[in-house]
Amino acid sequence: MPELPEVETIATSLGPQLVGRRIKAIEKLDWEKMVEAPDLASFQQLLPGRTVLAVYRRAKWLLCTLDEAWTLALHLRMTGSVSVNDATFLPDKHTHLVLSLDNGQNFFFRDIRKFGKVKLLDEIGLTKLNASFGPEPLGPTFNxxxxxxxxxxxxxxxxxxxxxxxxxxxxxxxxxxxxxxxxxxxxxxxxxxxxxxxxxxxxxxxxxxxxxxxxxxxxxxxxxxxxxxxxxxxxxxxxxxxxxxxxxxxxxxxxxxxxxxxxxxxxxxxxxxxxxxxxxxxxxxx
Ligand SMILES: [Zn+2]
Structure with a gap:
């Protein structure tokens, strides 16, 4: 399972590909259990149209700050991986979430074992997620x-x-x-x-x-x-x-x-x- 350094590296490499991009649509979502919050219908309704403002990590969660204080949170668990691909690159059967972006590229969440999780969090949800973890080991409160x-x-x-x-x-x-x-x-x-x-x-x-x-x-x-x-x-x-x-x-x-x-x-x-x-x-x- 990816730990802090792996998720940090993913966030760092994903940032330049996602920040400033608008999520046009959910092109594929064929493993509905990966959406942990909110309910599926709300997730599908609330996510499209949002712009990515920042990509960062908290604990082992990959977090994308969206406009209007929403956050797209992804946990890769055992076998999850994320990537941004040109439109010519088609998702395989293990790619369970595809988001189209306003520059023609697509964001993929691929997960062979399907333990990965996705949440769309409002400010309260993000605060709760943050509060469920202790301090970041490379942050100021861990000493x-x-x-x-x-x-x-x-x-x-x-x-x-x-x-x-x-x-x-x-x-x-x-x-x-x-x-x-x-x-x-x-x-x-x-x-x-x-x-x-x-x-x-x-x-x-x-x-x-x-x-x-x-x-x-x-x-x-x-x-x-x-x-x-x-x-x-x-x-x-x-x-x-x-x-x-x-x-x-x-x-x-x-x-x-x-x-x-x-x-x-x-x-x-x-x-x-x-x-x-x-x-x-x-x-x-x-
Ligand atoms: Zn020794």
Whole structure:
């Protein structure tokens, strides 16, 4: 699933193609369940004629600001991708939403597994969407002090907490594993066992892995593409994620994989010391 750096890259590349364009019509919408809000009839009535004023990201949502304070929000989930194409390029059977634009091009939302979502939000809807997420990790309200406050009072395991979008927005499996490796912290540590220095290290690591991934245009392991089908480059930089059996670049111990809260988790058993006590992770089966 695309995480913060991937959706950020998509928003950045989509902006110049969409901003200033007027959505003429919904040319195709053959998977009605992808429209989460408002109801389908309102969506079909309210969207055509709107002009795109801005394209940006919040958490893992791609947001297009439209005129009259509407926002078209798209979530790509597992296999979704978006693109802007010339009229000669026809949608295939996996392209479930096509919007024609006033310059003759078409906006495609393609999604093989059909988990992707689309919403047309008014101002209240946008406020609610924003409020459903914690701070942006590269924004001003996410800082070491915030992370200390959040973690010292929680007894939960660290990795699932970092995946919790209400604690911090936009992180997923790839960048949590990478950040924990960079900070040299084991994913099974309990949040309230971390000392302040470790939390500061974790904060720095989260920002570093995200900034690097944005600079590398995201991580393409399978489906993720941006622009007109370009792959990201960050998969070449991964330290632990899906690197099981390869030597750690810091200490050469082989990277291991275990399952934490049903998520495949990758770590260096030497750099990331296991917590004391009786935690015995399930064997990796995924
Ligand atoms: Zn290591």
């Amino acid at each position: 070491p002090a915030y992370l200390v406050t959040q973690l010292v009072r929680r007894r939960g395991t660290l990795k699932p907490l970092l995946l919790n979008q209400k604690l911090v927005a936009g992180l997923g499996n790839i960048y949590v594993d990478e950040a924990l490796w960079l900070a040299e912290i084991h994913p099974l540590r309990l949040a309230n066992s971390l000392v302040e220095a470790e939390i500061t290290q974790l904060y720095t690591a989260i920002c570093a892995v995200l900034r690097q991934a944005i600079a590398q245009k995201g991580t393409t392991l399978r489906d993720y593409r941006y622009g007109n089908g370009q792959m990201g480059e960050n998969q070449k930089q991964l330290a632990v994620y899906q690197q099981t059996g390869k030597p750690c670049s810091r200490c050469e111990t082989l990277i291991e994989r275990l399952v934490v809260a049903q998520r495949a988790t990758h770590l260096c058993p030497t750099c990331q010391k296991a917590p004391n006590g009786k935690i015995s992770p399930l064997p990796a089966t995924l």
